[in-house]
Amino acid sequence: MNKSNPIVGIDIGTTKIAVCVGEVREGIINVTSLVKTINSGMRKGEIIDLDDTVSAISSVLQLAEQECQAVISNAFVGIGGAHISTLVSRGTIAISKPNEEITQVDIDRVIETSRVIALPANKEIIHVIPKYFIIDGQEETKDPIGLTGVRLEVESLIIAGSPNSIRNLTRSVSRAGITLDSLLFSPLATGHALLDKKQKETGVVLVDLGGGTTSIAIYEEKDMIHSAIIPLGSINITNDIARGLKTSLENAEQIKIKYGTADIAKIKTTEKIYMNKFDPDDESVYGRKFLSEIIEARVKEIFEIIVKELRNIDKDGLLPAGIVFTGGGANLDGIVKLAKHELQLPAQIGKPNLEISGSVNNLDDPDYSTALGLMLDGYDQLGNGGFSFSLSKGNITDILSTIKGWLQKFLP
Numbered sequence: 367m368n369k370s371n372p373i374v375g376i377d378i379g380t381t382k383i384a385v386c387v388g389e390v391r392e393g394i395i396n397v398t399s400l401v402k403t404i405n406s407g408m409r410k411g412e413i414i415d416l417d418d419t420v421s422a423i424s425s426v427l428q429l430a431e432q433e434c435q436a437v438i439s440n441a442f443v444g445i446g447g448a449h450i451s452t453l454v455s456r457g458t459i460a461i462s463k464p465n466e467e468i469t470q471v472d473i474d475r476v477i478e479t480s481r482v483i484a485l486p487a488n489k490e491i492i493h494v495i496p497k498y499f500i501i502d503g504q505e506e507t508k509d510p511i512g513l514t515g516v517r518l519e520v521e522s523l524i525i526a527g528s529p530n531s532i533r534n535l536t537r538s539v540s541r542a543g544i545t546l547d548s549l550l551f552s553p554l555a556t557g558h559a560l561l562d563k564k565q566k567e568t569g570v571v572l573v574d575l576g577g578g579t580t581s582i583a584i585y586e587e588k589d590m591i592h593s594a595i596i597p598l599g600s601i602n603i604t605n606d607i608a609r610g611l612k613t614s615l616e617n618a619e620q621i622k623i624k625y626g627t628a629d630i631a632k633i634k635t636t637e638k639i640y641m642n643k644f645d646p647d648d649e650s651v652y653g654r655k656f657l658s659e660i661i662e663a664r665v666k667e668i669f670e671i672i673v674k675e676l677r678n679i680d681k682d683g684l685l686p687a688g689i690v691f692t693g694g695g696a697n698l699d700g701i702v703k704l705a706k707h708e709l710q711l712p713a714q715i716g717k718p719n720l721e722i723s724g725s726v727n728n729l730d731d732p733d734y735s736t737a738l739g740l741m742l743d744g745y746d747q748l749g750n751g752g753f754s755f756s757l758s759k760g761n762i763t764d765i766l767s768t769i770k771g772w773l774q775k776f777l778p
Contacts (some may be wrong), residue, residue, distance in 0.1 A: 367580070372398065373432060375442040375740025376423070376544075377552065378535065380408045381577030381601065382694065385430045386737035387397040387438065388745065395745060398434035400728040400737070401426055404735050410578040411447020413602065423542040440545045442744035444552035444736050445535055446494065446574075446581055448597040451530035454497075455483045457520050464516045466522070468501070472518055473511065475741050480522040489526040493551055497521045497589055508588070523590060527553050535658050548747060553583035553593055555739030556692055558746075560716035561585060570687035572716070573672065574736070575695025580668055582675060594675045596668060600695040603664045610660045611652055617644040621657065622698075628665050629700025630658045665701065669708045688712030696732040 373395075377384045385398035403426040407418030427438050457479030461472055473496075481494050498506040501515035510518065534547070539546050557572055566585040574581045580596040607626075608618035625639055637654035674684040689712040691701060696715050705713040717730050718738060728734055 371440070372436045372438060373596060373741050373744045374438050375429070375555070375737045375741060375742075375744060376441045376443045376539070377429075377555075377734075377736040378408070378419070378443065378538070379405060379425065379446075379576050379736075380411055380579065380599065381405060382733065383426045384662070384734050384737040385426050385441075387434045387436065388741045389434070390438065390745070397729070397738075397741075398436065399430040400734050401429040401433060401732075402733055402737075403429065407538075408447075408578065409578070410593070410599075412449055412528075412531050413538060414455055416534060416538055419538045420541045423538060423544070425747060427542065427544070434526065437498055438544070440547050442547045442555075442740045442747070443539055443549055444536070444555050444721065444740050445527060445532065445549050446552040446576070446579065447527070447531060448579055448595050449531045450492075450528055450551070450593075450595050451489065452593045453483070453524050453526070455480045455522050455524050456495075457482070457522065460517050461515055465514055467512050467669060468510045470511060473499075476518050476520045480520050480524075483524060483614040485526055488528055488530075490529040490532060491524060491526050492532070492549065493523075493525040493554070495523040495525070495590060497523055497591060498587075500587040502581035513544055517638060523592070525593065528551050547744060550740060550743055551593070552736050552740075553581050554590065555743050556716075556736045557583055557585065557590065558742050559718055559735050560690055560692060562719045565687040565690070568687045569681070569685035570674065570690060571672070571681075571685055571711075572690050572692065574693040575600060575668075575691060575698075575701075576693045577695075580672075580693075580695070582672055584676070584679065584680075584681060586685070589631065592675070592679050592681075596671050597670050598664070598671070600693075600698075603661055603695075603698075606664050607657065608661050611639075611641065611657070612650070613641060613645060617641075622661070625654055625657055626661050627658050627699040628662050628704040630655060632700070633658050661698070662704065665698070665704060666708060669705065673709060683710055685711060688714070690714055690716040692716040692735040694733050709771050 373388045375388050382402050383405045388395045388397050403422055405422040407415035413419050431438055457476050459476045462576040474656045475497050499510040500519040549613045569586040572583045576599045578599045578601055580599050582594050583590050584592040604618045607622055609616050633655045639652045641648040641650040702713045
């Protein structure tokens with residue numbers, strides 16, 4: 367087995383764990399593995415069974431090692447879940463050498479002061495993201511380095527989480543035999559993979575429809591300006607179907623995948639679901655439109671919460687790049703059409719911003735978006751410069767050209 371050091375992203379979600387493995391060869395990133403497995407050790411993004419989660423991580427890493435033919439010992443890991451919260455903080459300093467050029471030392475100092483904020487005992491800071499800087503009370507600026515002044519202020523977005531949830535996540539990774547390179551807020555990683563410079567600049571909301579939660583990340587003027595975790599996800603849709611059709615969760619999930627849609631208008635009244643296809647002892651028959659009504663009701667509820675979040679920051683209807691969906695729930699038929707109607711914004715399913723030649727397996731699957739973003743963020747953190755991008759599958763290598771677009775994602 368190849369003993370090289372691959373770059374690995376691990377997305378540990380409520381219902382699945384996904385892994386993306388990349389390897390740098392002569393300035394080219396080869397995606398050598400994209401694999402996932404079921405996770406039953408979490409609820410709403412938080413670990414409730416450490417052993418089950420460790421087992422799932424170990425299992426998916428074994429699959430990844432077999433596919434990429436490399437030993438995995440380190441990884442960049444995503445964190446999300448209902449315990450995450452965001453808030454805005456400000457920091458102010460006197461510039462080190464008044465009326466001389468502002469340096470990176472000044473930037474680091476003022477960002478550090480924005481960390482000094484009263485947090486509840488059950489919260490711990492994960493990230494501090496500077497939104498903008500102000501010099502001597504003048505206009506906002508994204509990059510004050512080289513400018514002159516006496517007083518420097520920053521407004522930062524603080525991302526915080528439960529200390530216990532953070533420790534449980536890092537412990538599960540460690541017990542699976544992996545050294546944690548870095549812990550990254552999952553929506554940030556997903557944004558790396560799916561959003562281009564123009565979308566982030568003009569304004570966009572990234573919606574990750576996960577199993578137990580739905581995360582939203584709002585970008586404007588290149589940076590994330592707001593994020594929220596909604597404690598509803600695809601599992602809730604499955605639960606609703608199980609109750610409505612009086613069947614098991616396993617059958618409900620199969621029915622959702624085979625017959626589910628959020629687009630009621632496309633369903634004919636004559637379309638039926640015969641339950642004995644899923645349970646020989648169940649002779650019930652339901653209209654497919656009834657199933658669609660169940661699904662639509664829950665999806666609309668999630669959309670209503672998204673609208674409230676947008677209104678809270680005065681961005682309802684004011685994001686020209688619209689909505690980008692990802693996560694397993696993004697595979698639900700009709701979700702884009704319903705979103706356009708309910709949210710009154712452009713909507714699309716997110717795909718990696720790549721110019722692709724050849725056949726690429728799984729790269730466009732929304733289930734892998736966060737793992738891909740974590741791997742790319744790892745590449746960035748390791749200090750690599752410009753690169754080309756390719757995807758390897760067994761003995762077949764498909765070259766992905768990224769001359770335009772990718773570098774901008776990783777610039778501050």
